[in-house]
Amino acid sequence: MRRWGTALAATVLAGGALAATAGTAGAVTPATSTATATAAACATGWGSGEKxxxxxxxxxLADIRTGRHACFDRIVFDVPGATAADRVGYRVGYVDTLHQDGSGEEIPVDGAAILEIRVAAPSYDPGSGAESYPGRAREPLPGVDVTGYQTFRDTRFGASFEGETQIGLGVRARLPFRVFQTDGHVVVDVAHSWNAVSGTR
Structure with missing residues (x-):
C-alpha cells in the first residue's frame, strides 16, 4: 500500500470551487443550465496532476455512484458519517496500469487513460468486519453503468486493503479532473475536454 502523500489538493478545494458545488455534491442527474451558466461553470483550472x-x-464506504453533467462526468463515493472535521482521505491520479492492492496483479480497464482512485473508506465495517459495499476485485462497480457517458468508459473495483478502497476509472483521454468533499461524500469530476477547462496540466 502506498503511503498517503501531502495534501496536494488544498488549492483545488479552496474558495469558489467548493462553495459552488457543495450543495449538489451527491447529485448524479444531468445538469441543466443556460449557455452562459454552462460556459462559466466550465471555466475552471483543474489540471490532471495527482490530488x-x-x-x-x-x-x-456505503456506495459508489456516477452521473453526467454539462461540463464533466462525476463519480461519487458515499461515506456516511464523514464530515469536514472527520474527513475521508483520498489519492486520485492517472496511472499507466492498474495494479490491485495487496496482490499487485494487473486489472484491465477499458479506455484511453486510467484514473486510479483510492479513498480511505473500506468496503467493510472496521468494527464488525461486515461488508458495507459489495465490490469484487476486477469486476465493474455494482449498479454502475457508464454506457453513453462522454468521458467515462469503464469502472473496475480493485481492492479494499488496509482501510483503503481502490478503483480504476477508465476515461476517454487524460483529461482535467477535480476532487472535493462534502459531508458524507468524496466527489471526483472529470472534464469532457481540455477546451472546456482552463488551467495547467
Missing amino acids: TVEPAGHAP
Whole structure:
C-alpha cells in the first residue's frame, strides 16, 4: 500500500470551487443550465496532476455512484458519517496500469487513460468486519453503468486493503479532473475536454 502523500489538493478545494458545488455534491442527474451558466461553470483550472488529502478517519464506504453533467462526468463515493472535521482521505491520479492492492496483479480497464482512485473508506465495517459495499476485485462497480457517458468508459473495483478502497476509472483521454468533499461524500469530476477547462496540466 502506498503511503498517503501531502495534501496536494488544498488549492483545488479552496474558495469558489467548493462553495459552488457543495450543495449538489451527491447529485448524479444531468445538469441543466443556460449557455452562459454552462460556459462559466466550465471555466475552471483543474489540471490532471495527482490530488491527495490525508485521512482523518476510516468510516466504511456505503456506495459508489456516477452521473453526467454539462461540463464533466462525476463519480461519487458515499461515506456516511464523514464530515469536514472527520474527513475521508483520498489519492486520485492517472496511472499507466492498474495494479490491485495487496496482490499487485494487473486489472484491465477499458479506455484511453486510467484514473486510479483510492479513498480511505473500506468496503467493510472496521468494527464488525461486515461488508458495507459489495465490490469484487476486477469486476465493474455494482449498479454502475457508464454506457453513453462522454468521458467515462469503464469502472473496475480493485481492492479494499488496509482501510483503503481502490478503483480504476477508465476515461476517454487524460483529461482535467477535480476532487472535493462534502459531508458524507468524496466527489471526483472529470472534464469532457481540455477546451472546456482552463488551467495547467
